[in-house]
Amino acid sequence: MVADWARAVLSSPDKDDYNPIMSEGEDFKKEKNCNIKIKRVGKSLEIKIKGKSAHGSLPEKGENALCLLMDFLGRLPVQGEETGDFIRFFNQYIGYNTKGEDLKLNFNKNGSEETSLCVGQAHIGQTEAMVTINLRTPVDVEEHKVYEILEPVLAKENIGIIKEKFQPPLYVEKDSPLVQTLLSAYRTITGLWRSEERRVG
Secondary structure, three states: OOOOEEEEEEEOOOHHHHHHHHHHHHHHHHHHOOEEEEEEEOOEEEEEEEOEOOOOOOHHHOEOHHHHHHHHHOOOOOOOHHHHHHHHHHHHHOOOOOOOHHHOOOOEEOOOEEOEEEEEEEEEOOOOEEEEEEEEOOOOOOHHHHHHHHHHHHHHOOOOOOOOOOOOOOOOOOOOHHHHHHHHHHHHHHOOOOOOOOOOO
């Protein structure tokens, strides 16, 4: 799912460091027309962003709060070296892209099948940082091809990868009896006789 909220907590021994961040938040809110709230909580500064959830196969239909937060954090001068490198990597190679373009994962098959990249989780702590992405590719793209492209990019940035669950795409020809029966029932019930089938993850 597209993340519909994200939160960061910053800390500084000098509370005056928070003033330019809050000012930057107002500018960011106007630029992105997003729901960002920044407030002092004790000795820390809390940043919250609300987005819009969407299914992981159609991330372009939502507004990813994690991507907004990483964009905002990338504009601040408060990052440690490793934290800053991770945020820079995220914004350079992932950002708001939902087709995997900057990671060279945008497999496009004649405009009908495209890669779908959805950022579902991200975490930056004192000792580690991670981001979880859900990647859906055209049916003929094999798992090893994805890693052949991805691993050199990550190695160059000194970032590791944890391979999680891989599910081969389920594909049924659009003129198969199953698809045509379902499409006929859909058209009969909705009255949308000119509707076209669409394959999604």
